[in-house]
Amino acid sequence: MPLASLLAVGFLLRALEQPAPALWRGAQLTALSGRGGLLSVLGGLRTPLAAGYWLRANVAWENRDAAAMEALIGLTVAADERPLYFWLNGARMLAYDVPGWLPADAPAAVRRRAVEAQAQRALRLLEHGLGWRGAAAALHVEMANIHLRRLGDLENAARCYRLAAEQPGAPYYAARIHAELLRALGRPREALLWLRRILPGLPPHDPEARREVVRERIAALERELAGR
Structure with a gap:
């Protein structure tokens, strides 16, 4: 990397690390890390730089310094969003x-109030992840878990599990949980249609697919709806 670029990186990173309110730093990171600029200059330094910030975020975690931890998580993903x-772990630290x-x-x-506020912070982080690195089943699953376990929001949990299930390489359980949440929301017909839709794509010899479990659930929903 040319000397001028190294000097520019050093100046920029020192500026980011100056004491400042966490919200200001968050806005600064958003402006810098969306596309181009910072990332094109960092090049091959992205991985070690992100690792260094992540270690410091964990020190802040050990010290229970929530503001510093959140800012350092932001610096971590700004340095390398991949x-x-x-x-995932940044969101868990914030939410849980x-x-x-x-x-x-x-x-x-x-x-x-703290649970709700921190859950929203974690969800915002994951939304940035979807925007910066692209859709991934794991990000949608994490969002679904936060909606379900921290906020008790079945509607948004069901939505996120479905988004997860529709991603390449998604865990099979995401589709099953989506169906169960639809039923819990009083929408068994939607759950039945969803399970019928996914059944043909479940490999019969993969135990994680739980194909027979899905068949049984379809039969149970059919009986439930027939009795209405």
Whole structure:
């Protein structure tokens, strides 16, 4: 890399690391890391740079410094958006770990607000992942899990599981959970149509496909609907 580029990278990264409000840093990262600019200059330095920021994010995690951790996760994915590991584990740290740092005697209402706020932060991170690196089943599954486990939002969980199931190489369970959530939402006919749609694509000799389980679920839904 030419000396001028190295100097430019050093100047830019020092600027990013200056103390500043987390929201300002987030906006700065969004502007820099969307396309071109920073990434074209970094070239082969992206992987080690991202790894360094990720290590620092974990130090912030150990210190329970949520603002620093979130900013460093942002720097990590800004440096290299390609590894799913950063997006998935960053989202889990935001959604699951940070609310657990509240004092043991924190009121239930405070805990609930923290869970909701951190879940939304994690979802925003994953949305950026979809925009920056492209659709991936794992990102949609992670979003579905957060909607389901942290927010209790069955509608959006079902939507995200379906999006996951429609991606190449998606885990088979995403399609099954989508159907179960449709039934829980009071939409058994949609669940039945969905399972009938996916059944032909399930390989009979792959145990993870659970083809027979899907057949049984189809039969159960048919009986349920016939009895109405």
